[in-house]
Amino acid sequence: MSKNSTFSQPFDVLWRTALVKLPRAVPSQALYLTSPEGPQPIILKLRSRGKHEIPLYIFIPYAIEPSQADKLPVVIDFHGGGFFQGSCLEQAPFCSKMARDLSAVVISVDYRMGPMDTFPAALEDAEDVLSAVLHESNRGYAQIRNADSAPIVKSLPQIDIFNLDRSRIAISGFSSGGNLALNLGMSCTDPVTGASWPSVFPDDYSSPIPLILYYPAVDLRQLPSERTKPPNLPVSSPFWSDVNDKLAPTYLPREKxxxxxxxxxxxxxxxxxHPMARIQLxxxxxxxxxxxxxxWTQKVRDAGRGDDLVVEKYDDMQHGWTQMPDQMLSRNDRKTKEDAYDKTVNWARSIWDGIGGTGKAG
Incomplete structure (x- = not known):
């Protein structure tokens, strides 16, 4: 993985990047409008393998004190945006609901993206966060602050602020974030080096692993404009199509x-x-x-893992509708968003309770 210099980017990349990064400048106080039910996140910075800091938006169930809490389940979440845009703020309604309804600590990861960083930077950040949750030995120190206050530096173990239940860890991701979430549940061989690239979840991890994948980008061999369009999909703007095609390769070069x-x-x-993976798509x-x-759904079924896969399809909805603020959605779209989130809550709970998924590998 290499890091790019801002000044090394051509102007046509720089102005497009500035345009798509504008939403990241929205202050965190906006969450009181877009996610009024809360809880609102605290921000913690995790020291990574590369010694940079990964910002984490931590959603904590109401009325939980670190010293009083029973072991809490964990949801690690990844926003979308094609690996060159998007932010944890758009995930707040989903993350806060998971925290409320599952009594879980939800960690939304602000992973590295293009054009400043290139593949596999985002995946390395995802692996580092999961590793920190799984293994107490992976401790550093963090900077933690409330979303509405000045930073406060404390010598706190970076993830173990709360008593986390490492037998109940779910991974969620939306679009490109779904790519990261799926990656964390899979192992492969690196075709370049021939070395094994295993999942951070060890082979002997014996608890079910809920993988919550909202319209994930599982195959990035095509640029956005080259993908197959459903017949009823509205025609996209040539301007935004050009922006997406220009910026996507800044994170993932075509040859990779x-x-x-x-x-x-x-x-x-x-x-x-992973044999313990359970998937909601x-x-x-x-x-x-x-x-x-x-x-990919057919591949899962052909591999004998269909019993570990639940598919929820919303025929009339466009990509990313669940990440839109309620104020921008019609009443019907809000209802389908609520329905999807409710199904995710119920499904994740059923997996942790040992009800959903059989574990049959075929």
């Missing part, structure tokens, strides 16, 4: 797009999917990622 960690849908499901019918998700 077929790497199994860049396109986890290419990994052999029978060999690569939430799909949009009006989505240029639908085709690749349906192909």
């Amino acid at each position: 797009a077929s790497h199994p960690r860049a396109s986890p849908g290419l990994i052999d499901v029978r060999k690569g999917l 939430v799909l949009s019918g009006l989505d240029d990622l639908l085709d690749q998700n349906e192909i």
Whole structure:
């Protein structure tokens, strides 16, 4: 993985990047409008393997004190945005609901993206966060602050502020974040080095692993404009299509797009999917990622893992509708968003309670 210099980028990349990064400048106080029920996040910075800091938005169930809490389940969440845009703020409604309804600590990861960082930077950040949750030995120190206050530096073990239940860890991701979430549940061989690239979840991890995948990008070999469009999908703006095609390769160069960690849908499901993985796949019918998700769904079933897969498809919804603020959605769209989130809560609870998924590997 290499890091790019801002000044090394051509101007046509720089102005497009500035345009798509504008939403990241929205202050965290906006969450009181977009996610009024809360809880609102605290921000913690985790020291990574590369010694940089990974910002984590931590959603803590109401009325939980660190010294009083029973062991709490954990949801590690990844936002979407094609690996060049998006932020944890758009995940707040989902993350706060998971915290409230599952009494879980939810960690939304602000992973590295293009054009400043390149593949596999985002995946390395995802692996580092999961490793920190799984292993007490992976402790550093963090800077923690409330979303509405000045930073306060404390010598706190970075993840073990709360008593986490390492037998109840769910991974969620939306679009490109779904790519990361799926990656964390799979192992493969690096085609470049021939070395094993295992899942951070060890082979002997014996608890079910809920993988919550909302319209994930599982195959990145095509640029956004090259993907198969459903017949009823509204025609996209040529301007935004050009922006997406120009910026996507700043994170994932075209020659690396077929790497199994860049396109986890290419990994052999029978060999690569963790035996304890349980998958909820939430799909949009009006989505240029639908085709690749349906192909991957069939691969899972052909590999004998169909009993570990639940598919929820919303035929009339477009890609990313669940990440839109309620104020921008119609009443019907808000209802489908609530329905999807409720199904995710119920499904994750059933997995942790040992009800959903059989574990049959076929």
